[in-house]
Amino acid sequence: MSQTAGTAGRPRQDGPLSRSVAPTSTPLISAIGSKREVAMVLQTRQHVASKVSSSAKAPTVPQPQIQKFGRLLDRASDCIAVGGHRGNGQNLISDSGNMVPTTRENTLASFHSAVANGATFVEFDVQVTADSVPVIWHDDLVVTGDPLAPTFRMICDMTLAEFKGLSSSEGFPAAQPLLRRFHRQDGTLMPDYTVWRVVEDAELPTLADLFNDLPATVAFDIELKLTTPDDQLYAAPAEVTRMASAVLTTVQRFSTQGRTIMFSSFCPCTCKQLKLSQSAYPVMFLSDIGACWHINPQRMSLLSAVNFAKEAGLNGLVVETAELKSQQHMVEVVRDQGLQLLTFGIDNNDPDWVRKQYFLGVHAAIVDELPRVGSFAWAPATSM
Secondary structure, eight states: OOOOOOOTTOOOSSOOOOOOOOOTTSOOOOSOOOHHHHHHHHHHHHHHHHHSOTTSOOOOOOOOOOOOOBOTTOTTOSSOEEEEETTTOOOEEOTTSOEESSBOTTSHHHHHHHHHTTOSEEEEEEEEOTTSOEEEOOSSSEEEEETTEEEEEOGGGSOHHHHHTTOOTTOSOOSSOEEEOOBBTTSOBOSSOEEOOOSBOOOOOBHHHHHHHSOTTSEEEEEEOOOOOTTOSSOOHHHHHHHHHHHHHHHHHTGGGOOOEEEEESOHHHHHHHHHHOSSSOEEEEEOTTSSOOSSGGGTOHHHHHHHHHHTTOOEEEEEHHHHHTTTTHHHHHHHTTOEEEEESGGGGOHHHHHHHHHHTOOEEEESOHHHHHHHTTOOOSOO
16 A cells, blocks of 8 residues: 555545544543553543532543554454554655665565564555466556666566566565665655665565465455556456456465455455455455545545445445544544444554554554554553
8 A cells, every 4th residue: 555645634525424522621541451441441530520620630540551452353452453564664765865664565574574563464465467476566567677767567467487586585686676766754755766775675475475474373454456547447357356366366275374364455346356256354445535636536535435335345444544633533433334444654653643543443553663653652651
């Protein structure tokens, strides 16, 4: 999935909906604990507020106990689930001009780093080669060669051998170095192609490689990445079928692992195909909900995305987190429809916002800066 800059102050995409609002005197609880504990804390605060005058000081309320990150798709979890975006994070250019993280995204090394940094699931993008092998690759294009005269190809036009030839198990660059127009950490896109150099490199993996290499306790958010242009309403049906069939065949080969798996896609047709083709794994619709322009209204409006997911019998939504900030009332709407809600985007690197999402009712956050979120989001509060 793509990252976009934060959009503070953006008007709501879907008109105001009535919902109860917590009293402004009730601050956000500053540590994660069980939902029962949270309810008790809120109930205690409301009782105290009704018994004391405005000038009286309310007694200290014990903080909920800290819990580890929740498990993906576990509705009984007492903490938000946190997943690694493209493994241990999307490769971006820092303010100092360095590549972060130092490990190449969407490689086995990156996925292992994500788990070591506390992720209970990993999110990654799957495309399918010309010889029907699902591989892990995000970008619409594979760009190689001279930055001033780059060569452009698509995964669907490459064989597995050609894809593997982009990398070396000893590291990059290969014979034709990979190029990219990188995003900076603030979400802005750099104007020129540059060589994709990282400190820790590895071979580009297939989907089967991930199943074979990562422990079965690590859950997978498998995003089927179709390269449909933004001004095209739907993907070609033949390509949807080709992609879904190849991915489902691979997943079925490893079904005895007992791994928690969910599918996601920005393509409505792909979501429908995945839901109709199997019933073992949940399917989530990905939507920018207006962060990036798209001709499909389901990519532009959270309410439209909710309606589509409900009508298609999907299990939930994965939405752009900065847009959700200006539509927080919609979390309750999503949950009232029986849908799970996950988020992605640069703003999920803010531990306080990730923490607040848990109390809003968001099930999981996909993040890039796992060490930052893991180190600070759940620290005990020293005061109310």
